Amino acid sequence: MPLDLLGTTAAGLAAAARAWFGAGQGAGAAPALHRAALREGTFAPERHGLGPRAAARWRELAALHLPEVAAEAAEPGPHGPVHKRLLRLADGNTVESVQLPMGRGRTSLCVSTQVGCARGCTFCETGRRGLLRNLSAGEIAAQVTLAHRARRPDTIVFMGTGEPLDNFDSLRQALAVLTDRRGLGYAQDRLTVCTIGHVPGLRALRGLGWKRLGLALSLNAADDALRARLMPHGARYPLAEIQRALVDYRQRANLALGVHWCLLPGINDSAADAAGVAAFCAPLGRVLVHVIPYNPGTAPIARAPTDAEVAGFVARLRSRGLAVRRRITKGRTVMAGCGQLGGAPRPPLSGPSPT
Numbered sequence: 001m002p003l004d005l006l007g008t009t010a011a012g013l014a015a016a017a018r019a020w021f022g023a024g025q026g027a028g029a030a031p032a033l034h035r036a037a038l039r040e041g042t043f044a045p046e047r048h049g050l051g052p053r054a055a056a057r058w059r060e061l062a063a064l065h066l067p068e069v070a071a072e073a074a075e076p077g078p079h080g081p082v083h084k085r086l087l088r089l090a091d092g093n094t095v096e097s098v099q100l101p102m103g104r105g106r107t108s109l110c111v112s113t114q115v116g117c118a119r120g121c122t123f124c125e126t127g128r129r130g131l132l133r134n135l136s137a138g139e140i141a142a143q144v145t146l147a148h149r150a151r152r153p154d155t156i157v158f159m160g161t162g163e164p165l166d167n168f169d170s171l172r173q174a175l176a177v178l179t180d181r182r183g184l185g186y187a188q189d190r191l192t193v194c195t196i197g198h199v200p201g202l203r204a205l206r207g208l209g210w211k212r213l214g215l216a217l218s219l220n221a222a223d224d225a226l227r228a229r230l231m232p233h234g235a236r237y238p239l240a241e242i243q244r245a246l247v248d249y250r251q252r253a254n255l256a257l258g259v260h261w262c263l264l265p266g267i268n269d270s271a272a273d274a275a276g277v278a279a280f281c282a283p284l285g286r287v288l289v290h291v292i293p294y295n296p297g298t299a300p301i302a303r304a305p306t307d308a309e310v311a312g313f314v315a316r317l318r319s320r321g322l323a324v325r326r327r328i329t330k331g332r333t334v335m336a337g338c339g340q341l342g343g344a345p346r347p348p349l350s351g352p353s354p355t
């Protein structure tokens with residue numbers, strides 16, 4: 001099978017090229033081919049000074065699998081549009097990625113790591129779909145390359161469809177590709193992995209020794225009973241165990257661990273819930289709690305919280321000494337908000353625009 005250029009680091013491609021071509025002319029093109037694949041989404045060996053035979057050999061040995069942009073939707077906002085892409089993979093499956101304006105001209109790209117998800121969180125459209133398959137490292141990196149062709153995202157968050165740590169090998173390789181300075185060159189602290197609290201995965205991630213990598217926990221309930229109700233397959237790991245794994249994870253003093261709280265009115269917005277968040281976070285060092293107003297999808301389990309309800313919960317958390325960021329709802333009208341990926345678009349996605 002040809003080597004997937006988007007799932008390979010520059011060093012990996014150089015080593016493969018040496019094995020294919022020996023000291024021959026073809027191997028020298030590896031860095032330029034790698035750069036063009038990752039940064040431009042192109043694979044044209046003829047353009048890199050290769051003769052026809054070497055170029056043909058490259059085409060036998062390596063391939064660029066850039067997904068087709070099957071549809072796109074955008075929701076205007078004060079800092080720019082939320083841009084959702086529906087990507088068709090080589091086997092016909094689809095995944096989504098969302099580029100979000102972050103203010104001051106910066107954007108963040110939310111990428112998927114699986115087609116569907118096995119975790120079944122009740123507030124999430126993807127969870128209702130079940131797991132179809134894992135994405136390869138190249139399919140994860142391809143989402144960044146596609147976005148990059150239009151506009152380089154400043155940060156990458158692994159918060160699209162799927163639990164990233166359920167697909168650890170692909171995640172690890174995708175992180176290596178994205179941080180490769182000879183490719184897209186993201187600094188580790190521009191990347192954030194978001195997990196529901198996959199304890200073995202957290203330990204494996206720590207084992208990589210990537211001290212500057214961002215990490216976020218999707219918490220949503222501060223007691224195991226409510227968590228089992230909201231996140232039935234995430235509750236396999238008790239909160240005490242997740243907390244221990246997070247304490248052990250901390251690899252640098254100034255890591256600001258993200259703790260995500262999808263605010264569901266009447267379900268997890270009481271004073272006791274706020275106290276539970278504070279107790280959970282107490283031993284974790286520096287934490288930033290992101291309060292994310294629930295986005296009702298196609299089978300809502302609650303209504304969206306009002307502004308006053310969100311402000312009230314944020315105030316409760318702050319009164320307990322927590323640093324809190326209130327997430328502004330983005331992309332809800334095009335089903336690009338948190339928890340809405342994998343659901344039906346609303347309104348229908350348009351055809352692709354040229355990138």
Ligand code: SF4
Pocket residue numbers: 117118119120121124125126127128160161162163196218
């Ligand atoms: S919230 Fe994340 S882990 Fe839970 S079902 Fe959705 S994609 Fe999977």
